[in-house]
Amino acid sequence: MASLLTLAARRAPLRLGRAVTSVSSQIRNISSSPIDPSVGLTDDQKELQSLARTFADNEFAPKMQEWDEKQYFPADVLRKGAELGFGGLYTREDVGGSGLGRLDTSVIFEALSTGCVSTTAYISIHNMCTWMIDSYGSEEQRQKYLPKLTSMEHFASYCLTEPGAGSDAAGLSTTAVKKGSHYVLNGSKAFISGGGSSDVYVIMARTGGPGPKGISCFIVEKGFKGLSFGKKEDKLGWNSQETRAVIMEDCEVPVENLVGAEGQGFSIAMKGLNGGRVNIGSCSLGAAQASLDAALEHVKVRKQFNQPLSNFQNTQFKLADMATSLLSSRLMIRQAAAMLDQDHPSVASFCAMAKLHATDECFQICDDSLQLHGGYGYLKDYKVNVYLRDSRVHRILEGTNEIMRLVASRALLTE
Amino acid sequence: MSNLRILVATKRVIDYAVKIRVNAAGSAVETANVKHSMNPFDEIGTEQAIQIKEALAKSKTGTAEIVVVSCGPVKSQETLRTALAMGADRAIHVDSEEELQPLAVAKLLRAVVEKEKPDMVILGKQAIDDDSNQTGQMLAGLLNWPQATFASKVELGDKSMTVTREVDGGVETVKTPLPAILTTDLRLNVPRYASLPNIMKAKKKPLAKFTVADLGVDIKPRLQTLKIVEPAKRQGGKIVESVDDLVDKLKNEAKVL
Numbered sequence: 190m191a192s193l194l195t196l197a198a199r200r201a202p203l204r205l206g207r208a209v210t211s212v213s214s215q216i217r218n219i220s221s222s223p224i225d226p227s228v229g230l231t232d233d234q235k236e237l238q239s240l241a242r243t244f245a246d247n248e249f250a251p252k253m254q255e256w257d258e259k260q261y262f263p264a265d266v267l268r269k270g271a272e273l274g275f276g277g278l279y280t281r282e283d284v285g286g287s288g289l290g291r292l293d294t295s296v297i298f299e300a301l302s303t304g305c306v307s308t309t310a311y312i313s314i315h316n317m318c319t320w321m322i323d324s325y326g327s328e329e330q331r332q333k334y335l336p337k338l339t340s341m342e343h344f345a346s347y348c349l350t351e352p353g354a355g356s357d358a359a360g361l362s363t364t365a366v367k368k369g370s371h372y373v374l375n376g377s378k379a380f381i382s383g384g385g386s387s388d389v390y391v392i393m394a395r396t397g398g399p400g401p402k403g404i405s406c407f408i409v410e411k412g413f414k415g416l417s418f419g420k421k422e423d424k425l426g427w428n429s430q431e432t433r434a435v436i437m438e439d440c441e442v443p444v445e446n447l448v449g450a451e452g453q454g455f456s457i458a459m460k461g462l463n464g465g466r467v468n469i470g471s472c473s474l475g476a477a478q479a480s481l482d483a484a485l486e487h488v489k490v491r492k493q494f495n496q497p498l499s500n501f502q503n504t505q506f507k508l509a510d511m512a513t514s515l516l517s518s519r520l521m522i523r524q525a526a527a528m529l530d531q532d533h534p535s536v537a538s539f540c541a542m543a544k545l546h547a548t549d550e551c552f553q554i555c556d557d558s559l560q561l562h563g564g565y566g567y568l569k570d571y572k573v574n575v576y577l578r579d580s581r582v583h584r585i586l587e588g589t590n591e592i593m594r595l596v597a598s599r600a601l602l603t604e
Numbered sequence: 605m606s607n608l609r610i611l612v613a614t615k616r617v618i619d620y621a622v623k624i625r626v627n628a629a630g631s632a633v634e635t636a637n638v639k640h641s642m643n644p645f646d647e648i649g650t651e652q653a654i655q656i657k658e659a660l661a662k663s664k665t666g667t668a669e670i671v672v673v674s675c676g677p678v679k680s681q682e683t684l685r686t687a688l689a690m691g692a693d694r695a696i697h698v699d700s701e702e703e704l705q706p707l708a709v710a711k712l713l714r715a716v717v718e719k720e721k722p723d724m725v726i727l728g729k730q731a732i733d734d735d736s737n738q739t740g741q742m743l744a745g746l747l748n749w750p751q752a753t754f755a756s757k758v759e760l761g762d763k764s765m766t767v768t769r770e771v772d773g774g775v776e777t778v779k780t781p782l783p784a785i786l787t788t789d790l791r792l793n794v795p796r797y798a799s800l801p802n803i804m805k806a807k808k809k810p811l812a813k814f815t816v817a818d819l820g821v822d823i824k825p826r827l828q829t830l831k832i833v834e835p836a837k838r839q840g841g842k843i844v845e846s847v848d849d850l851v852d853k854l855k856n857e858a859k860v861l
Contacts, residue, residue: 236685236803239641244797274800287800297800 249304277339302475384433415440426578645728
């Protein structure tokens with residue numbers, strides 16, 4: 190076995206900077222562990238997972254802290270991932286998609302986010318836009334936009350939230366007025382991931398009266414007259430993707446860029462969000478897995494009172510609680526993902542409860558891992574702080590966790 | 605115009621990043637519930653075959669068919685699927701739950717070569733589990749074919765190949781006629797990732813199965829493993845009082861002077 194170590198060491202710089210980090214070697218040795226993310230998957234899913242994890246280990250993990258620090262959007266790495274099929278995971282194959290299901294996709298996002306939560310979360314948003322055009326767009330829209338989106342030659346952003354319409358998304362005030370061959374859009378969208386760097390914007394705007402039925406969905410290209418962007422926001426996490434306001438001032442959008450029918454926008458947005466909630470929950474799972482793996486490594490090495498931290502019952506019980514939360518989160522996310530695949534009638538409340546549970550619990554796991562790291566966890570030399578900061582926003586976006594409680598309680602109380 | 609058939613041998617081994625453990629009986633390395641993957645040198649071999657195929661297609665000077673083969677338990681088929689997902693055309697699994705030593709594998713591969721009549725057989729220079737570094741050379745001997753081992757660069761000529769080999773103290777360039785045996789070293793190429801669609805498509809590529817009996821090969825082990833032990837645990841460091849003290853310890857404790 191002597192060559193094994195030397196091989197791993199020699200291979201590190203050769204394989205595109207493959208970093209045989211303590212975290213990745215940890216996970217590779219735990220197939221009998223209760224937090225092994227491959228438990229319960231089909232052979233096919235295990236292969237997809239293995240590819241995504243290898244890609245994350247090689248291409249994301251060594252760069253995560255640098256991208257966070259420099260607020261760098263890794264377009265080249267994303268395009269490299271798109272060559273493997275990450276640009277259109279659940280988009281049909283005729284336009285370059287991978288044609289996978291939502292559970293497959295959840296498994297992939299979880300694996301990718303162990304390497305970089307922020308970058309994976311952006312991929313998930315791009316995938317949601319690509320899927321919307323694939324599912325609700327015309328054949329012309331599919332052929333025009335999707336090949337360049339699945340290859341990530343172009344990037345996409347999803348625009349629902351407004352400065353005055355967050356949780357109350359159906360109250361959005363951006364207007365779209367039809368004038369001849371164009372719709373004229375006016376209003377602004379807030380907190381748009383990829384805003385400014387994306388080429389394609391899927392925008393919800395009001396074509397009709399107040400409430401959800403008056404909302405329509407449009408494809409707006411960067412460069413359309415009247416489209417501009419706000420300043421780059423400075424954020425706690427999610428730093429490998431730009432966030433800006435998207436501003437429309439008499440923005441002219443050709444009528445053929447209406448997605449679906451007038452008034453269908455809110456229903457498209459909500460369908461998108463059910464999946465988006467599972468996607469973002471999956472990204473939290475990866476953050477928690479990586480944080481727990483790092484904690485397991487640390488407590489075996491770090492000694493206090495002449496023994497490793499792992500000898501103390503406080504540590505042992507904490508680790509058990511973290512593993513239990515991770516497992517319950519994973520089970521809920523995967524069940525919700527499977528229900529999306531089945532188009533189950535109760536999918537909205539299951540997605541909401543899964544997102545609520547997974548994003549809260551997984552954030553707590555990151556925080557517990559940081560605590561187990563002691564003072565080191567607070568240093569930026571260690572990775573845990575990045576997982577913590579990146580996954581914090583998952584409790585806010587794709588519908589806040591308070592809105593998730595609203596969705597769940599409505600489903601409980603509806604007669 | 606050359607139309608090549610390339611046979612690539614692959615082995616399923618414990619993943620390179622796994623921390624190895626010796627089993628309780630001290631008779632073998634623990635393989636149960638341990639992540640396995642394709643031997644990294646065989647990944648390089650598969651990649652090389654695909655690059656040859658792509659180069660021929662691009663220059664419109666010929667075609668290549670890539671056949672991957674693995675000898676071992678049923679799970680070896682996972683490794684073959686990985687190679688198919690990377691870009692091999694079809695696979696052959698030689699099923700054996702018995703221990704296969706390098707000579708047995710070389711004989712099984714000879715039988716496959718006799719069926720498939722490839723122009724080139726590519727193998728990893730060694731597998732990272734037993735580190736034997738024998739199978740390619742033995743196969744060349746059994747077939748009486750030329751061999752170019754430890755390749756760091758391969759150029760295909762007309763019914764020949766020019767291979768740069770990594771040897772002690774430098775590189776050596778050899779030219780061999782085809783058919784020939786090629787074994788890969790680490791710096792030959794960087795294997796590609798299999799894409800998601802290709803992983804799914806790999807399920808539909810043909811995978812032929814043979815038993816050892818089908819090939820009529822004697823696989824009886826010639827070597828007997830007496831015992832397997834873990835390396836000695838690393839001792840903590842010591843601070844020495846003086847240079848004399850250090851020299852004394854190097855001489856009498858570490859015995860390196």
